[in-house]
Amino acid sequence: MSPEDLALFPFLNASSRYVEELDFSLTSLLTERAFHDARRRGFSRVAEAMDGEISKPASFGSDREILNELLSYPYARILVSCVGESALIRKYALSEAKAAYEVLRKMADKNPEFLLEAGEDFDITANDDGVRIHIYFSDYIRYSLSLKDISWKLVNRRLENGFVTIHRDEFARLLQEAIRKKIEHSLPIPNIPDEIQEQCASYVADLKQQYELKRKDMGETDFGEVDFNIFPPCINKAITDVKSGVNLAHSMRFALVSFLLNIGMKADDVVQLFNISPDFSEEKTRYQVEHIAGNEYKTPACATMITYGNCVGKDKTCEKINHPLGYYQRKVFFKRKDEEALAGLSRTEADQTEAGQSVSDENSKPDNV
Numbered sequence: 001m002s003p004e005d006l007a008l009f010p011f012l013n014a015s016s017r018y019v020e021e022l023d024f025s026l027t028s029l030l031t032e033r034a035f036h037d038a039r040r041r042g043f044s045r046v047a048e049a050m051d052g053e054i055s056k057p058a059s060f061g062s063d064r065e066i067l068n069e070l071l072s073y074p075y076a077r078i079l080v081s082c083v084g085e086s087a088l089i090r091k092y093a094l095s096e097a098k099a100a101y102e103v104l105r106k107m108a109d110k111n112p113e114f115l116l117e118a119g120e121d122f123d124i125t126a127n128d129d130g131v132r133i134h135i136y137f138s139d140y141i142r143y144s145l146s147l148k149d150i151s152w153k154l155v156n157r158r159l160e161n162g163f164v165t166i167h168r169d170e171f172a173r174l175l176q177e178a179i180r181k182k183i184e185h186s187l188p189i190p191n192i193p194d195e196i197q198e199q200c201a202s203y204v205a206d207l208k209q210q211y212e213l214k215r216k217d218m219g220e221t222d223f224g225e226v227d228f229n230i231f232p233p234c235i236n237k238a239i240t241d242v243k244s245g246v247n248l249a250h251s252m253r254f255a256l257v258s259f260l261l262n263i264g265m266k267a268d269d270v271v272q273l274f275n276i277s278p279d280f281s282e283e284k285t286r287y288q289v290e291h292i293a294g295n296e297y298k299t300p301a302c303a304t305m306i307t308y309g310n311c312v313g314k315d316k317t318c319e320k321i322n323h324p325l326g327y328y329q330r331k332v333f334f335k336r337k338d339e340e341a342l343a344g345l346s347r348t349e350a351d352q353t354e355a356g357q358s359v360s361d362e363n364s365k366p367d368n369v
Ligand code: SF4
Pocket: 232, 233, 234, 235, 301, 302, 305, 306, 310, 311, 312, 313, 314, 315, 318, 322, 323, 324, 327
């Protein structure tokens, strides 16, 4: 692959190796003036992802531009990790993958070898017969399972000697899924040192503000950190069942997974929640969770939950809402109000103590001072 290709697909292993060989220190990327454009582009990657579309350069004018494009990716990963929002991580991974797909789709007929080479990066076994691509069936299943359209179902495909025949642009679409998963699973970067966080602070603050505004515009709620103590009765019951090894009905399993993803739990953490029962299959559970996450499905409303027998009995809060997410949103709202009231109370107490202190200090002054 040429350096231009690597810059367009910076999440490939070959691109990471190329950057490693260039031998730049992370400190120089974060601090040196020479890398200002790379940092700026890293910031744009994340900002553009919030709108669902990351632009890719049509061409590169110089080696410097290639380098900036390549280095902007690790910088963007640091920024996304510092913002620390699961929903943003999902959006970012999806936008990077979609942008890559647009490039792959355009090069599908001109350069099918590149597609196969990119596929190797994801351990995909495939070959091109000059017109179409034959992909090994388990690789096909791995990346097509999260795709909604019925045409992706294996029964609707030609399967010969273990290989599924697909169009080149369809192969590019599977690569999009592979890229999305790879990026999503590798974020956030854990334990970013304080020093690095400080060096990125102004970009991170800017992104947090933009993210908040976007979320408000779209009527999305910031649920904050996941709080298991304020889940609705139906979700609590489902979790208890999972933990005691009871198999959930398909509709309840869907409701539980979509609920947890919608309040911001990471797909990996949702998968681990099911890692209790003796017949737990990580691969199968991951497929299901990622299918729901990838398609951004919404949790069913209470009316649907009742129809499927998944409403286990309402409590007082249930009487005021018509959606399990509405239940959680209401609880979060009141929890925050309580926290604010408590903070206000302790501030008042602190003020009073201070005032009391100064009064007693006054009173304790010796007369001769
Ligand atoms: S009323 Fe809605 S939120 Fe409450 S238990 Fe039933 S389905 Fe869940």
